[in-house]
Amino acid sequence: MDTPTLVPADTAWLLVSTALVLLMTPALAFFYGGLVRSKNALNTMMMSVAALGFVGVAWAALGYSLAFGEGSAFVGGLARAFLSGVGLEPQGTIPHLLFMAYQGAFAIITAALVSGAIVERMRFGAYLAFITLWSLVVYAPVAHWVWGGGFLAKMGALDFAGGTVVHINAATAALVAAVTLGQRKDYARQAILPHNVPFTLLGAGLLWFGWFGFNAGSALAANGTAALAFVNTMLAPAGTLVVWTLLDLRRSGKATAVGAATGIVVGLVAITPAAGLVGPMAALVLGMVAAFPSYFALVYRARTRLDDSLDVVAAHGLGGTVGALLTGVLASKGWNGTVDGLLHGNPAQLGIQAVGVVAVIAYSGAASFLLLKAIALVMPLKVDKREEGLGLDVSQHGEEAYADDEGAILILPREGADAPAALPALAAAAAEGGRS
Amino acid sequence: MRLVVAIVRPEKANEVLEALFRADVQGVTLSRVQGHGGETEKVETYRGTTVKMELAEKVRFDIGVSDHFVEPTVKAILGAARTGDVGDGKVFVLPVEKIYRIRTGEEDHAAVTPVQVVAAGRA
Numbered sequence: 001m002d003t004p005t006l007v008p009a010d011t012a013w014l015l016v017s018t019a020l021v022l023l024m025t026p027a028l029a030f031f032y033g034g035l036v037r038s039k040n041a042l043n044t045m046m047m048s049v050a051a052l053g054f055v056g057v058a059w060a061a062l063g064y065s066l067a068f069g070e071g072s073a074f075v076g077g078l079a080r081a082f083l084s085g086v087g088l089e090p091q092g093t094i095p096h097l098l099f100m101a102y103q104g105a106f107a108i109i110t111a112a113l114v115s116g117a118i119v120e121r122m123r124f125g126a127y128l129a130f131i132t133l134w135s136l137v138v139y140a141p142v143a144h145w146v147w148g149g150g151f152l153a154k155m156g157a158l159d160f161a162g163g164t165v166v167h168i169n170a171a172t173a174a175l176v177a178a179v180t181l182g183q184r185k186d187y188a189r190q191a192i193l194p195h196n197v198p199f200t201l202l203g204a205g206l207l208w209f210g211w212f213g214f215n216a217g218s219a220l221a222a223n224g225t226a227a228l229a230f231v232n233t234m235l236a237p238a239g240t241l242v243v244w245t246l247l248d249l250r251r252s253g254k255a256t257a258v259g260a261a262t263g264i265v266v267g268l269v270a271i272t273p274a275a276g277l278v279g280p281m282a283a284l285v286l287g288m289v290a291a292f293p294s295y296f297a298l299v300y301r302a303r304t305r306l307d308d309s310l311d312v313v314a315a316h317g318l319g320g321t322v323g324a325l326l327t328g329v330l331a332s333k334g335w336n337g338t339v340d341g342l343l344h345g346n347p348a349q350l351g352i353q354a355v356g357v358v359a360v361i362a363y364s365g366a367a368s369f370l371l372l373k374a375i376a377l378v379m380p381l382k383v384d385k386r387e388e389g390l391g392l393d394v395s396q397h398g399e400e401a402y403a404d405d406e407g408a409i410l411i412l413p414r415e416g417a418d419a420p421a422a423l424p425a426l427a428a429a430a431a432e433g434g435r436s
Numbered sequence: 437m438r439l440v441v442a443i444v445r446p447e448k449a450n451e452v453l454e455a456l457f458r459a460d461v462q463g464v465t466l467s468r469v470q471g472h473g474g475e476t477e478k479v480e481t482y483r484g485t486t487v488k489m490e491l492a493e494k495v496r497f498d499i500g501v502s503d504h505f506v507e508p509t510v511k512a513i514l515g516a517a518r519t520g521d522v523g524d525g526k527v528f529v530l531p532v533e534k535i536y537r538i539r540t541g542e543e544d545h546a547a548v549t550p551v552q553v554v555a556a557g558r559a
Contacts, residue, residue, distance in 0.1 A: 039447075190450050386521060389447040398480045407470060407491025411479070 007093040013222035014094045014102055020213025021105035025052055025112050027210055031203025031261065032116050035310050038195040039391025040120045041401035047115035047127060054128055055111045055135040059104040066140035068103065073151040075141040092220050102217060103143070109214075110166045111135045116310035117174035120192075121184050121388055124396040126381045130372060134173060138367045142169050142360055157356035158331060158339065158349070160229065161218035163273025163324040164360045171317030172361050173368035174308060180372045183307035185385050197257050204261035208237060211268045215275035228335060229275035233268065236287030240267025243291035251299070262315060266294045269319035274327040277339070282330040290322045321357055328353035437532040437544060438506045442497040443471060443525040444517040449495040455516035456499070459508045462550045465498040475523030494525060500535055500548045 029048035036044045055063075065080035080086055083100065091099040111131040118127070145152040146159045159165055186192055194200060215233040219226035244263030245255045270290035271283055278286065297314035308314070328350035331341035340346040375381065387395035394400060444452055449466065456464060470491040478489040501509050506529060513527050537547035 386519065389445070389519070391447075394478050394480070398478075399482065400480065403480070403482075404470070404491075407472070407489060408480075408487040409477075409490050411486045411488055 004090040004092065006090050006095065007221070009222040010093040010220070011095060011098065013226065014098050014217060014220065017213035017217025018098065018102045018105055020210045021102065021109065021217065022052070022210075024105075024109045024207055024210035024214065025049070027203050027206030028109065028112050029203070030199045031207060031265070032119065032310055034196040034199025034201075034203060035194045035258070036119050037192060037391070038402055039393055039400075041195060041393065042399055043124065043392035043396050044115070044119045046124070046397065047119070048112040050124075050128060051108045051112040051115075051131055054132045055108045056104060058132050058135050059107045060100075063107055063136050063140045064100050064103065066136060067107075067143040068100075068148045071144065071148075073154065074145070075150075076144045076148050094220065099220070103147075106162060106166060106214070107135050107139050107143070110139055110162075110170050113166070113170035113312060113316060114173045114177060116312040117178040117308045118181050119309045120392060121382050122177075122181060123380060123383050124392070126375055126379050129375050129379070130177070133371055133375075134368065137371055138173060138364055139165075139169065142363065145359070146356070152356050152359065155352055155355065156339070156349070157352050158277055158327050159273045159324065159356065160275045160277050160327070161215045161272045163269070163320045163327065164356050167269045167272060167316040167320030168324065168357060168360050169364045171313050171315075171320060172364040174312035175306075175317065176365055176368040177372060178306060178308045178313075180369065180376075181382050183305065184309065185388050187307045187309075188305070194258060197261075200261045201257060204264045208233075208264055208268060211272075215272060219276055225276045225336070228280070231280050232271050232275045232278065232283035235280055236271035236274075236283045236290075237264045237267030239284045239287030240264065240270065240291045243288045244295060247291065247295050262294075262298070262311070263291060266290055266315050266319040269316050270323035270326070272320070273324045274330060277327055277332070277336045278330040278341075279332050279335045282332065286323065286326045286330060289326065290319055293318045293322055324353050324357050325350065437535055437548065438501055438503065439530045439532050440497070440499040440501060440506065440509050440513070441528040441530065442499070442513045442517070443469065443473075443494045443527075444497070444513070445519070445523065445525060446493050446495050448517045448519070448524075451516040452495075452497065452513055455512040456497075456509065459512040460550075461499060461501065461505065461509050461512065463500060463548060467496045467498075469494050469496045473523060473525065475521075492523060500532065502545045502548055 025048050029045040032048065033041050033045040060083055062081055064083065064086070065078050066076045069076035069078065069080040071077040086096050086100050088095045088097055090096070111134055114131065114134070115127070143165050144150040146157060146165050147153065212230055212233055216226045216230035219229055241260060241263045244259055248255050248259045267287040267290060270286055274283065274286055294314050297318050298311050301308060301311060301314055327341065329342040331339055331349060332344050333340045339349065342350045372381065383392060383395060442452070453464065471494045472490055472492065475492060480487055480489060497513070499509055510527055510529065518524055535544050535547040536542070
């Protein structure tokens, strides 16, 4: 390409893809929200919703520059801070500003994914501080390594849409956060059941829908590669869902709905790094294989002391790792035009993939731990036992997901001389409401 | 014969149930209720509307027992439901005039004595 020019079709597809990826964050709110107890439903959903704002603002202010600005092999510079110089000029074949927004939607969902490991116990203020700083200190550099011209990109590590940058990165932070915060007080003492499985299925469905933008949009063009990534995003989770269901049937004789929702997400995670790089049958195999480690890790984790409450490590960590490694095995020049994997005579690629996985785990683990410890110096990370018993919806947000208006007494603002006239009636109503 | 009525925090309900089973109390009725017992009201805000929640979610246990079972039952509830904060609930012990077991027509003590205990000859 001599001079970069805008291509309208590419621009149109990336506009749609950006919206699709952004939808994945509220979808995650439903997926996670359904899996917790009703007294923590709003808090869990707010952990995703808040990322739309806090990580979105951090991304525009600094995150984009640290990830995609000119810089060293490890982190971008500050030249693009506050979107300076990010305008409508072409970045590839789409407007630079649109590229920034598309990548921003990735940063948001990645930070929100971490929340699954620490639901039902983290103070909301500490959580906000954590994801905002995490998106700058951990996500942005790792995105730079792989997509911003950093050292993993130069080594030739393949990560089509974010198996390492998004999923392994988020899962490592999730593991560190779950260990640092410790268990919920009821963990392994009482049954903790999902309060709304239909929410979880709704979330899984919307995640799959949004994931077409996540994977097929990562072609950054409306072309054949996008079509390949799109089809692979349909086939791989289908394969995972089938294997997951069969494993469920073999284990308990019942195909579970929570299992189906989980299987879909694991398949989506696993195909992410490979989406535009492997053929459709390879994608199907990749999806099927990915079911096994995650399935057995989930079953095993519940018997351990690790309260990774919604199994971010089993679903995203293992799913992402299997996907990243199998990308190095199944990548095919016949489909992607540039690079082969082990199966097509390039065993070195698998080694490069493994280096990428290890580098992301090491950095994300260490940096997330230090960040949590630094925040803990300023504010407590965890709510106290009494608040945990009451539920975080009331203690952190002053709201209930399923509020009952019986016994709710309106507090009227006192203003002017007219207001007291309304008060005796209110007091009477309060007395009638059970206060004798 | 007594009817033990306990109003406890919902988050303590499972622990109370466990403690009751451990004390060999097996006949239990449980209902979700709302009540007010002097605890600080929760204040909630929905857009511009601020409300004081005067009623708190509670769980009510109704347990019919024979006289010598009253003390272990009450002890189990007190031990399991206490957090030390206002709002832990109450236990009421009421006299009962008559009890029938619907399945057999048995009356009074026989009606509230668990079946396997009868088989073991303790009644």
